Every structure is written in structure tokens, then in C-alpha cells.
Amino acid sequence: MRGFPNKRWQWMSPRWSKSGGWVLLILSLWALGCKSTVTDERVTGDGLIPVTIETSMGPVTFSAELADTPNERARGLMFRESLAPREAMLFVFPREGPRSFWMKNVPISLDIIFITEDQLILGVVHRAEPQSVRSQMVNGESKYVLEVTGGTAERLMITKGQKVRFIVGETER
Numbered sequence: 007m008r009g010f011p012n013k014r015w016q017w018m019s020p021r022w023s024k025s026g027g028w029v030l031l032i033l034s035l036w037a038l039g040c041k042s043t044v045t046d047e048r049v050t051g052d053g054l055i056p057v058t059i060e061t062s063m064g065p066v067t068f069s070a071e072l073a074d075t076p077n078e079r080a081r082g083l084m085f086r087e088s089l090a091p092r093e094a095m096l097f098v099f100p101r102e103g104p105r106s107f108w109m110k111n112v113p114i115s116l117d118i119i120f121i122t123e124d125q126l127i128l129g130v131v132h133r134a135e136p137q138s139v140r141s142q143m144v145n146g147e148s149k150y151v152l153e154v155t156g157g158t159a160e161r162l163m164i165t166k167g168q169k170v171r172f173i174v175g176e177t178e179r
Contacts, residue, residue: 057096057152059119059127059162060169066162067092068154074098074174082153084111089155097151098174105151106143109134115156117164120148125170130159 054069069092073079079097083089099105102123109116118131120143129144133156150170158164 055096055172055174057094057170057172059164060171062163062165062168066164068094068152070094070096070152070172072096072098072174082107082112083114083116085113087113089114089116091155091158094152094154096172096174097153099149099151102147102149104143104146105148106141107131107134107151107153108141109136109138112136116153117156117159118142119152119154119159119164119170120144120146121150121152121170122147123149125150125172127164127166127168127170129166130164132159133157 053071055072056067057070058065058067071094073082073095074097079099082097083095105120107118113136115133115136118134120128120130122128128146128148131142131144134142152170
């Protein structure tokens with residue numbers, strides 16, 4: 007008796023493997039392990055990363071676009087007509103330093119949250135004026151800056167000294 011005793015095991019037959027079935031099975035299993043969305047504070051398939059701030063009201067999470075190249079940081083949120091309440095842009099700099107932002111070509115008001123390398127809020131600029139070329143900054147050095155819709159920091163009680171959590175690259179920040 008050649009083959010398998012019942013149809014349930016026919017997929018393991020030599021004929022199936024000659025047709026590339028084994029290769030297909032292995033590639034399918036590999037593809038299942040390669041999801042584009044990784045949960046628990048990692049970059050999602052749409053390119054957004056969760057940024058959580060530990061506020062006095064509890065944790066607040068934003069979906070942030072990442073601006074980690076010189077061109078992305080220079081463009082920022084220019085020409086954006088709107089930003090949803092829990093959307094943000096996270097600027098990542100190579101090292102900590104004094105940071106200054108302006109609102110040229112940004113038609114919406116923003117709260118600008120400066121964050122140290124240790125993921126603590128250094129300070130907040132509230133409701134930065136749209137289209138302004140005036141420097142927006144806080145005293146001290148930051149490595150990260152989070153921009154959110156104007157008025158958000160006040161409404162959610164986001165203040166200096168609060169802890170911020172996010173992952174950029176392979177290491178948790």
C-alpha cells in the first residue's frame with residue numbers, strides 16, 4: 007500500500023513536496039511572523055508610534071509621526087490644516103541640546119512639549135501662535151520634542167517633570 011492510510015495526511019505525500027508545497031508552507035509560516043504592526047509601544051504599520059505621558063489624570067497616549075531626519079524635522083507640521091486630538095509629531099534629535107521652534111507655514115496652533123533624554127518633560131510652550139517666526143523654546147536641553155494640538159497640554163494637565171514613554175528604533179525610550 008503506497009501513500010497514506012487516509013486523506014487527512016495526503017498533504018505530506020512526496021508528490022505534494024515536489025510541487026513546492028513545503029516551500030509554500032515554510033514561507034507562509036515565516037510571513038505570519040513578520041507583521042507590519044507591532045503592539046506594546048512599537049512602530050505601527052502606518053508609521054505612527056505611541057507616545058504615552060504619565061499625567062496627574064493618568065496615562066495619555068498619542069499616535070505620533072516620527073521626524074528623525076534633518077528634512078523631516080525641518081518640515082515638521084508645516085502646511086497641515088488640522089491635527090486630530092490624539093495625533094502628534096515626535097521630533098528626535100541625535101543628541102540633547104537647546105531646542106528652538108518656529109511656526110512659519112504652520113496654520114494651526116500647537117503645544118510644543120520639550121523632552122529630555124531621560125524622557126522627562128523639560129517644559130511646554132502652550133498654544134504657539136500659527137504662522138509666527140518668533141522662537142518657541144524652554145530653558146534647558148532636550149533630545150525630543152512632541153507637538154500636539156494647541157490647548158491639549160492644558161486640557162490633559164501635561165506639565166514639566168512628567169514621564170514620557172515611547173520606543174524609537176529597537177530600544178525603549
